[in-house]
Amino acid sequence: MMAVEDILDSPRGGETSATTLDLDRPDVAAYSALASELRGRVDGDVKFDEYAQVLYATDGSIYQARPAGVVVPKDADDVRAAVETATSHGVPVLPRGTGSSLGGQTVGRGCVVIDFTKYMDDIVDIDPEARRATVQPGCVQDHLDAALADHGLKFAPDPASSNRSTVGGGIGNNSTGAHSVRYGITDAYTEELEVILSDGSRIHTREVVLDGDEYDSILAQDDLEADIYRTVRGLVENHESEIENKYPSLKRSVSGYNLQKVIYENDDGEEVINLSKLFVGAEGTLGVIVEATVSLVTKPDETALALYCFDDLVEAMEAVPEALEFPVSAVELMDDEVFRLARESEGYAEYAEPIPEGAKAALMLEWDDELVDDFEAAVADTNAHFVDAGAAFDVLEAYSEESQGRLWKLRKAAIPLLMSLEGDPKPYPFIEDATVPPEELAEYVQKFEDVLEDHGTSAAYFAHAGSGTLHIRPILNLKENEGIEKMHSITDDVTDLVVEHHGAFSGEHGDGMARTEFNPKMYGPELWGAFKELKTAFDPDWVFNPGNVVYRDGPSDPGPDSDRGVGADMRENLRYGPDYQSVEPQTDLDFSDEGGFSHLVELCNGCGTCRQTDSNTMCPTYRASKEEVQTTRGRANMLRAAISGELPEDELYSERFQTEVLDLCVGCKGCQSDCPTGVDMAKLKSEVKHQYHQKEGTGLRSRVFGNIDTLSELGSKLAPLSNVAAELPGSRLLMEKVLGIASERELPTFSSESLEEWFEARGGSSVSPADARGKVLLFPDTYTNYNYPEPGKAAVEVLEAANVHVRIPSDLEPSGRAAFSMGMLDTARDRARHNVGRLRPYVDDGWSVVFVEPSDAVMFQDEYLDLLDGTAVELVSGSAYGIMEYLDVVRADDHLDFDAPAETLTYHGHCNQKATNKDHHAVGVLRRSGYAVDPLDSSCCGMAGSFGYEEEHYELSKGIGEILFGQVDESPGDVVTAPGASCRSQLGDRPGESRPPHPIEKLADALD
């Protein structure tokens, strides 16, 4: 069997030695010589095929350009080899972190992308005394912060994307976040770097005293490094007055190169040159960073927030400079469009609830305990200023972590809320981080509104008002020429405005393809010329990320044999555009709520949240593999390429697409809730798998797993013989050979008495319906019924103890979950129809349908509504509950007496229930019964029904499981409990561990 890497590595269409490179649509074969040379020199992964090109063709921006291929280096030597090899083939190089950039600086036509996130993501050293940390470039910022927290330290720049963005990418973009008012931006903290230059040499950048011995010895080297030092010093000295005039005096200005910061007086009063400052914000255009040493700040222990509400946006803007007079650590803005969208959204409405009617804008001020001693007194001061004597009409104060968290949630909801707008017009980022001095904000905003009005569009306003950065995303349709021309014209007008107001075109996200075109306007001809000279000094052949930050003026410009770096028209390389077309497939499932299949696919904007690994459910497969193809983003990009003609016709139904792109999605539904725009990959996968089965037929194993109930019934009838048979020597290998079931897995054993038989044998419910508090149909799911009936028995015991009448219906079919996951939608629908038909009369008569197995409960609650239409399914779906959910919702435990063992339970919830916001119930009920509970912030367990049993998925399943095991090991709990049958199998497969109980079993144990 081939590993994903091997498959990705094998170029489609074979290798040729062709040398003509088409940069618009790089031909895989044209790069075969480069690819094989790279494979010979690089220890890490080398991926040169069409899938890799598609996966790395986009980032968080509106742009798309296919690279030649991707190198995933293991160390700095790999990086050097990649740079040397690529440049010797005349192919540009593009370093990349998470690819969450918004300006298009992480995509490049025909480049070799160097992806640092898989192997080069370590923290090399933390020196708490010196307050410094050294990291590899792919280190995720939040991972660094987590390690620093033990020392009471943090890395000050805090982009909103810090849970997946890398330190290398933050340096590349000169990133910053809500606290730039207090801490400034990344260039202030980047002290020393190890960098691979365009000739493959490695340099160490640090403070070098001008004209000191060290400086002289560098210059005496007579190499590229010496040339760079000479040129940079010359540029700074020759353009001193223009540097003084043209760089805005702002907390954040990240357009162009940092010529104003590279020579400075250090803490010892010496005049030093530090090239590190130039690499910050250079967007990978000057060299490739292989190690970074950054300085750190102390981490405040506590903070407080106050949200001032204004009935006019401009009045809120006018209050910003006044807010900065107070000792605040952040000043953030939200407008009424953000409030409106939040109120209308299911996920965010609760956070918008406290915002008073009539608030057109709100300023959120934050204080920390390093700045003020008494939060309430500090807030009283600002209240007196803004409410009693100022234009704010109301204030919300937040002191607890929870209440502050809610306000930050609302503030951070702006982008996801805006991006999930239905239809083609979307609020796109292209001039979204222009920055002006805070005292000019009010006038700037008024004029910005005029620009929008002139172009017949609108926008929402939010973000970092305190440092003069407003995120303004005009709503445009970039699938039409008109929208694209408007984008260009708006940018032209707004950049004029920004210059007029002494601002920067980018105060946060960098130049990229969106803003580089306009840099000459901001810096004028003299500095623009200096930028080009600087670029040529570092990178004589313009091999590093050409066309970003700086560009060549025309083909006559000096340069080798390509048009590399010529021009930078923001209208080129767009992800969408007038030629973009997607085929809306005829779908079996109902995608009307999502605006159609292709709209759901296109909702992925590349933000990279599915690459975060520390909380929520999304995306377990990426967590275990660190492969872009195994992120929700990767899958969505591949689907979009397939439906828009980017990939060959019918690629969607190719074996390769199925195995690499779709089959590795475990269908946990995590993305349905955790993706900010709600890309529901589990649903998309089921639909495409269904279409695939229609075309190619359904394989034996899928049919076996999709109909597992029939086999389980037989197994149960033949137990214990069936259990012995499964353990006979050779039987596992046989199953691996015939069915592709991993021989390493222990198969579930069969119970000789099914749950239904047990229930019948005990004479049904002991609570008569007439006296009962409620009536429950307990769904006999396949696993509980035939394999492990104990949780079902416990459910009956607890329900009856709460005086609920229970019945186990014998005329139902399995929920169809297994069939649905495998894309056997006809089978799933038949089952749904059958079950809904049988259950409707009961539901009309006041019965609830209760499930021990969470995936079956969610199948009824969610997927049935995609499979069937009409009142019957809505009613049945609305009456379906997980067992713990039911007990919580009807407060059944109020009627129970408990004497719970003095235990702490480690609770691993089910991913399907997390995705549908049903997972909290179990924790509440268990706690009320007397247990201490440690709920894990865990993802999918990796079994995902049949996934973990499948031979080719065993390793990935185990890898995902290991992450969960680590969390379990770290938990202080005495006993692990998990509602999912698959999760219990995975947890029970740990060496020396037994299958953990279902929470309902723990609740039954706690009954007095």
Ligand SMILES: Cc1cc2nc3c(=O)[nH]c(=O)nc-3n(C[C@H](O)[C@H](O)[C@H](O)COP(=O)(O)OP(=O)(O)OC[C@H]3O[C@@H](n4cnc5c(N)ncnc54)[C@H](O)[C@@H]3O)c2cc1C
């Ligand atoms: C929803 C959302 C919110 C965001 N919020 C913020 C915010 O609050 N503040 C902010 O500043 N940004 C923000 N961003 C933009 C982006 O996330 C940040 O700039 C982030 O720091 C980029 O990190 P990354 O790992 O994704 O870098 P990438 O996007 O992969 O790379 C960024 C740049 O750095 C270069 N680069 C990467 N690695 C290296 C290296 N080893 N050597 C040299 N160059 C390198 C790349 O070539 C590229 O030009 C946001 C983006 C999104 C989608």
Ligand code: SF4
């Ligand atoms: S799938 Fe969702 S979370 Fe992932 S990049 Fe796309 S929009 Fe962002």
Ligand code: SF4
């Ligand atoms: S369903 Fe789960 S595994 Fe699949 S893409 Fe979404 S989060 Fe990842």
